[in-house]
Amino acid sequence: MGCEPRRFDLTMLYAAYSAFRRDTARIEAAADAAEGADAGGAPAAAAVANTWSLFRFHWRVQDNTEKSALWTVMYAKDADAPGRLGIVLDSMAFRTLKVVPLIDAVDAALEHRDRLMFAQYARELRTSVDALLAFKESEVLPLISESLTAFEWGTFDVEFRRELGLRGLGVFLPWLLDDAPEATRRAVLHLLPPPIRLFYRTSWRPRYQRRSRLAVPAC
Template sequence: MHLGVPVSVTTGPGERSRVDMTMMYAVHDAFQRDLDRLTAMAEGGVASGPAVQAGWDRFKRFLHVHHTAEDTHLWPVLRAKAGDPAVLDQMEDEHTRLTALLDAVDAAVASGVPERLALHAGRLAEALGAHCEHEEDLALPLVGELLTEAEWNAFGAEQRKRLGSGGAASFFPWLLDGAEDGTRRKVLGVVPPPVRFLYRAVWRPRYQRAPRWQAPAA
C-alpha cells in the first residue's frame, strides 16, 4: 500500500522509475503472508477466536483500502494515458473476481469450521497471489513510465484518507510483521523519522500484544 513516500528512481526488482514503489511490493508481500498464515492456522485446526477474527478484519480493511484506491486513483489515471487498455481491464476484472473469494472466506471465518476456512483461504491466497504477480509484471511498469509525481502522490493521499486518523499506527506494524530485514530497512528508510520512532517505540509493541495471526511453527 503506497502511503505517499518520497519519489525516487528506485522501484522493484530490475525496474527504474520516477516513483518509489517500495510500499507497493511490501504490501503485496504482506497480503500473501497473511493468507499463508490463515491457511496454515486453519489446516492446524484453528478457525475461530479473537486472533482469527481480528486478523481477518485487519486483512480485509487494508486490502479494501488498497484496491479501492487503485480503482479510483490509479487505474483511471493510467487508462487516460495508456494506449492499450487491456492490462487495466485485467486489473479491474481481477479485483471484481476477488470479491466472491473474499465473501467465501468471510463466511468460513463466521462458520468456525477449520476445513472450510482452509479451503477458501487457500483459494483466495492463490488468486490474490496471481493478481499481485500480474500487477507487478504488467501494471507497475506502466505506473513507472506514465505517472507523474503528483499523480502517484494523489494515489497515496487517497489511501491515507481511507485509512483515517491514526491509520499508520496499525498499518506499519502489520506491514512489517515477519518481513525480511531488507524489506524492513527499505520501508523504514522512506518514512519520516517520527514514523520510525513511533513504529519502534509504540506501534509495534502494541501490535505484538494484541490478538493476531502467527507464523506457523517451523
C-alpha cells in the same frame, strides 16, 4: 532531454503486496490446521479473527486507493486510443474481481464456524491473491512510471494516507512490517519522517505485537 523515463519509489506497494501474501498464507495454514480437528479453542480463534480483520481492512483501503488514484487515472490516458495499457488494466480488473467473492466466502465461513468451508475458501483465496499480485508486479506496476506524472503518483500517496487516517497508520505500519525482511523494513522506514519512525518503534509495534497472533508460520 525530457524523454527519460520517470522513476517512482514503489517500495510501499511491494511491501503491501508481500504483507497480503503473508496474511493469506497464515490464514490458509490456520484453516489446514483446523480442518477435521475438534474445536480449536478461543486463543486460536481470536488469532485467526485478528489476522483476518487486518487483512480485510488493509485490502479494502489498498484496493479503493489504487482504483481511485492509480488505475482510473491510467485508464484515462488510454481512453482515446485503447491499447496495451487498457488491455493490461482490464486483465488486472478481471483477476481482482475473482478475489471479491472469495473474501466474502471466508467471511461467511468464519461467521458460521464452518471449518471445511473455511479451509476450501482460504486455499482458493491465497491462490487468487497470489495470482493477482504477481500480475500486478510483473505487468501493471512497470506501467506506472510510463503513464503517470510525478503529481499523479504523489496523489496516490495523499489519497492513501487520507483513506487510512492517522490512527490507521498506527496499525498499518506494524502490520506492513510484520515478518518483513530487514531490507524491506529499512527501506520502508527510510521513507518516513523521524517522528513516525519513533512512534512505530516505541508505541505502534509493541502494541501490535501484544495483540493475538496466529501461531502458524507463513509457508
